[in-house]
Amino acid sequence: MRVIETLTVPGTVDSLSKIAEYVKQVATIAELNHKATYKLRLAVDEIATNIITHGYAEAGLTGEIYLRADLDNSRLTLAIEDTGAIYNPDEKAVLQHEYLSQTLETREAGGLGVHLVLASVDEFRYERAGDRNRNIFIMHRNQ
């Protein structure tokens, strides 16, 4: 795999538009179609938002968000790393089915983002790498 682009931005909400531009740029290089590009942007935006609000702000921490895109013939792999509090999105995914069966009156506000992530990308995984959280998004290119 070859690294096509990297981006490092401060872990604040002001960085979200810069992250979106970056995702659009690498999706263009990978020749993803409009829908796949939109979904990848959505997934990355949701996780970046979680990192900024939960991993950094609520934990009283500051730090950067590191993005990196790798490309091969069949897929685009985008990794986001941060040094914030340990935050495993997979743990949030468990209650999704129950959540979606509720009406809007009774729903809690959280949990939506992770659901969108899982519904948007072809593959998603979380891992802990040293002092970093690493979230990996994969989009298949043959669509």
Added chain:
Amino acid sequence: MEINLRKLQEIQVVELIGDVDASTAPEVQQEILPLAQPNSKLLLDMSQVPYMSSAGLRVLLSLYRQATAQDGKLVLVGLSEDLQDTMSVTGFLDFFATGDTLEAGLAQLKETVA
């Protein structure tokens, strides 16, 4: 983010222009939530919103609850296919009255007067 407000007779029209993400959603929420008054009729024109994350869904959730609690009416118009996908996969779409165009949305809200 640009938020334009105007009144068409008894209907409050809210036009959003720009992406709704975690950096712009608080502003949107602050501007539009107070518009849900008792029996108010709200039309949210989203035809110029190219992108909306779950932060935007949470604003819609708050607005929906506020409007429902105040016996108000709320219609969303001009949702792109991308936004409809997001609202569909999260189960939001079924709860909202929607229209393709501003005119269709206004017609829906006027019907509820009779």
